[in-house]
Amino acid sequence: MGKDKRDRDRKKTTKVKKQVKKKICTFCANKVDDIDYKDVVTLKRYVNEKHKIAARRATGACARHERRIATAIKRARCMALLSYCTSR
Ligand SMILES: [Zn+2]
Numbered sequence: 001m002g003k004d005k006r007d008r009d010r011k012k013t014t015k016v017k018k019q020v021k022k023k024i025c026t027f028c029a030n031k032v033d034d035i036d037y038k039d040v041v042t043l044k045r046y047v048n049e050k051h052k053i054a055a056r057r058a059t060g061a062c063a064r065h066e067r068r069i070a071t072a073i074k075r076a077r078c079m080a081l082l083s084y085c086t087s088r
Pocket residue numbers: 025026027028029061062063064065066
């Protein structure tokens with residue numbers, strides 16, 4: 001009886017490895033080098049509901065493309081293709 005309890009306790013404490021799905025940068029996958037600021041449909045996927053630029057962990061973009069996305073979004077905002085903010 002005592003042994004069973006110990007077994008159960010061990011099972012509880014055993015760490016369960018979380019399977020993290022690795023996100024692939026869509027721009028790397030499609031071999032897109034330059035992100036066009038006029039491509040609003042693509043850029044809209046990288047802003048959240050408040051039109052903020054989405055975090056890299058949310059989009060799965062690589063560092064290089066994340067920077068280019070950010071630049072493209074800022075350019076698009078300046079050209080009034082995207083909005084800066086919707087909360088105000
Ligand atoms: Zn990339």
